[in-house]
Amino acid sequence: MGNMDGKTVEELSTTECHQWYKKFMTECPSGQLTLYEFKQFFGLKNLSPSANKYVEQMFETFDFNKDGYIDFMEYVAALSLVLKGKVDQKLRWYFKLYDVDGNGCIDRAELLNIIKAIRAINRCNETMSAEEFTDMVFDKIDINGDGELSLEEFMEGVQKDEMLLDILTRSLDLTHIVRLIQNDGKNPHEGEQDAQAA
DSSP states (O other), X not given: OOOOTTOOGGGOOHHHHHHHHHXXXXXXXXXXXXXXXXXXXXXXOSOOHHHHHHXXXXXXXXXXXXXXXXXXXXXXXXXXXXXXXXXXXXXXXXXXXXXXXXXXXXXXXXXXXHHHHHHHHHTOXXXXXXXXXXXHHHHHHXXXXXXXXEHHHHHHHHHHOXXXXXXXXXXXXXXXXXHHHHTTTOOTTHHHHHXXXX
């Protein structure tokens, strides 16, 4: 089947859209994905409290109309944004995801908790610890030194720093979700992940 690499959302074939819809309706016959179903959908089991909070935050950012469910259009919009959105669109979404308390700023604790949770879910093999990464982000882009990142600081700072942009993009790489959809929900590495999680 078609591979998502290098395609824009507009170029998705009918077959690919059908795969997304089939997976969505198989997992969620009601057409409305709850938080519990969202976790099942992406095979997120036995999460730590911080990883669980991150998944809840991700669910809320995908629930664009804030009705407590993700419908098929929100699902497609979310996947399209994460997989094929322009850099500034993705950065705005990342910011919203990191700003757990919704106050319009990201503090060290919020960023650290999200980075730890993302690494637990995606099993990132980064050489830098989550603490070191958080310190580096604030050292590089907290221009006014107030211990919080505004949307402007975050957007400008990350876009000016190739390494930061690369790490953030890799940490939120959701291509494994597309593979799940393309494989009709069968994760080729599921056994490995369950063994690692134990």
